[in-house]
Amino acid sequence: MPVDAPTEVIPRIDDEYDYDDDDYYEEDEKPELPPDGPVRKTVRGIGELLITAGLVVLLFVVYEVYVTDLISAGKQQDATLALDSEWGSNTVEPPPVDPQRQQKLNLIEGKAFAKMYIPVFGEDWGFSIVEGTSDKHLEVGPGHYIGTAQPGENGNFAIAGHRVGKGAPFNDLDLLGSCDAIVVETQTQWFVYRVLPMRGEVAGWGAEGKAKTPECAGISPLQTTLGDAYAKTVGQEIVAPTQGEVISAVPYAKGDAVPVEQQARLLTLTTCHPRFSDKQRLIVHAVETQTYPKKDGFVPPEMKGQ
Amino acid sequence: MYGWIWRHLPGPLYLRVATAFVLVLAVVALLMFVVFPWAEPKLPFNNVTTPTQ
Numbered sequence: 001m002p003v004d005a006p007t008e009v010i011p012r013i014d015d016e017y018d019y020d021d022d023d024y025y026e027e028d029e030k031p032e033l034p035p036d037g038p039v040r041k042t043v044r045g046i047g048e049l050l051i052t053a054g055l056v057v058l059l060f061v062v063y064e065v066y067v068t069d070l071i072s073a074g075k076q077q078d079a080t081l082a083l084d085s086e087w088g089s090n091t092v093e094p095p096p097v098d099p100q101r102q103q104k105l106n107l108i109e110g111k112a113f114a115k116m117y118i119p120v121f122g123e124d125w126g127f128s129i130v131e132g133t134s135d136k137h138l139e140v141g142p143g144h145y146i147g148t149a150q151p152g153e154n155g156n157f158a159i160a161g162h163r164v165g166k167g168a169p170f171n172d173l174d175l176l177g178s179c180d181a182i183v184v185e186t187q188t189q190w191f192v193y194r195v196l197p198m199r200g201e202v203a204g205w206g207a208e209g210k211a212k213t214p215e216c217a218g219i220s221p222l223q224t225t226l227g228d229a230y231a232k233t234v235g236q237e238i239v240a241p242t243q244g245e246v247i248s249a250v251p252y253a254k255g256d257a258v259p260v261e262q263q264a265r266l267l268t269l270t271t272c273h274p275r276f277s278d279k280q281r282l283i284v285h286a287v288e289t290q291t292y293p294k295k296d297g298f299v300p301p302e303m304k305g306q
Numbered sequence: 307m308y309g310w311i312w313r314h315l316p317g318p319l320y321l322r323v324a325t326a327f328v329l330v331l332a333v334v335a336l337l338m339f340v341v342f343p344w345a346e347p348k349l350p351f352n353n354v355t356t357p358t359q
Contacts, residue, residue, distance in 0.1 A: 044309075045307055048307045048308055049307070052307075056337065059334065059337055059338075060337075060342055060345075063337070063338055063342045064342075064346070064352075067338055067342075068346075133355045133358075135347050138354065138355075145355070145358050146358065147358055148358070160354045160355040160356075161354060162352060162354055163354065164351070164352065165352065166352075170354070239356070241353065241356065242356070242357065243356055244356045244357035244358060246356055247356055247358065270354060270355060270356055271354045272351070272352065272353060272354045276351050277350075277351050278350050278351050278352065278353040278354075281354070281355075281356055283356075
């Protein structure tokens with residue numbers, strides 16, 4: 001029978017390495033702290049203040065990017081619920097058959113009056129649009145510039161929205177390509193807008209493959225169909241914060257350059273650019289291509305993701 | 307500053323830790339719900355509108 005060899009006891013070997021460093025063996029002894037003079041106290045106080053300031057700035061980033069989202073989500077939900085109950089409670093006459101005669105919406109500042117969807121951003125992307133573009137309004141959701149056209153009207157239906165925080169409805173606005181659908185729903189109607197050709201696409205639009213895709217049916221650079229007044233109105237542009245002319249009835253045109261009856265039905269979205277900055281504004285122009293009356297259970301085919 | 311606060315907290319260690327935690331939470335809440343909402347509109351990164359003409 002094999003028997004385990006008895007455990008050999010190896011004597012402990014002392015570490016005799018010479019570190020050549022006098023401090024090595026003295027590390028355990030704490031050096032005497034000099035007395036807490038006013039200079040030490042001041043320097044330590046400043047250090048603590050700076051660290052605190054750094055933490056506050058970090059906390060502000062968390063607030064800006066996450067906490068405002070939570071606050072805005074609640075406000076957006078309230079606005080949507082109010083809009084739904086309003087749409088559900090009062091009955092309105094069906095929209096006029098004559099497309100030239102649009103029903104005026106009763107817009108009240110701070111109140112939601114329509115919903116918008118961008119199917120390419122996903123089926124869950126939907127926001128109620130409120131009237132007004134002050135900070136207070138935009139906290140709720142995308143805001144309609146007071147005085148600009150209403151959905152379905154000739155002119156420019158202009159909407160501003162946050163890109164960072166506060167629900168960030170327009171976070172991905174730069175990703176919208178030409179012919180992407182933007183759907184607006186009012187109490188009685190659906191309006192389908194499609195992003196106009198980009199600046200680089202305008203020249204060869206007819207020849208390009210994209211212009212022949214079903215999404216682009218009815219889309220062409222506005223300059224070719226409506227004349228030079230619309231020469232600068234393209235799918236996307238980046239402008240200075242002062243350039244209010246992008247939301248004019250005819251962008252960049254003064255007053256009555258084009259009579260109202262001949263104006264295109266535009267949708268313009270504005271947000272800040274670049275992200276986390278307000279140096280510039282990102283602008284997206286779209287044109288109305290289709291409207292549908294609202295019916296029970298009917299959802300525009302454009303709403304299905306593309 | 308922090309050392310001074312710690313030394314002035316009353317009670318045994320566990321109570322001091324609890325009080326310190328509550329103090330931190332109070333400061334964070336003050337920042338989140340009072341200071342930041344006040345300061346934010348004054349900072350240059352969340353303006354999304356253009357002037358209406």
